[in-house]
Amino acid sequence: MKQVLQHRIDSTFAHYDVNRNGVIELADVYALADRLLRAFGEPASSERGRELVEAYDRFWEMLVEHCDADRDGRIGPAEYRDAMIEAVVDNGPFGTDFLEIVQSLLDIADTNGDGRVDATEFQVLLKARGLSEAECGLAFAHLDTDGDGAISVQEYVAAVRDYYTNPAEDTPGSWLYPKALECTGLSH
Ligand SMILES: [Ca+2]
């Protein structure tokens, strides 16, 4: 069971290490932000664009605080894995900083501004992450646990926790990342 979860942690590491140089740095986090900006068709200079970049700045600060033990601005796979196991698997609740980041992300995803992130809006988020169209539909169906046709902060955070703590197939969390990514994680 632990092995599946370690593999998932390694999979997200591979996802975050956009430039594939073996460490997560600010450049990778900005590359992820850029990918999303392009998916939403937003320039970085628009209000929404600035909010997104700020959310990713806060995400980077959170990563540094939790993972970058030697504070050199580079997070290696071992630092990342140890921190994730401690933060998510062993300790449970995410801090409010993480909730705020997710809230910003969902605000940005809510492109029609009706206060809800529906299937079409959520799909943009997941497509930018590399999920196929079919996977996006399945992910939405699994993450919308109260069935109201929208993804709430609570539903998203529950899925993230689920991803790192529940190795079972077909849980909401198992749909957060492309299925293919789970096969290409770093080897131990
Ligand atoms: Ca990198």
Ligand SMILES: [Ca+2]
């Ligand atoms: Ca909406």
Ligand SMILES: [Ca+2]
């Ligand atoms: Ca819902």
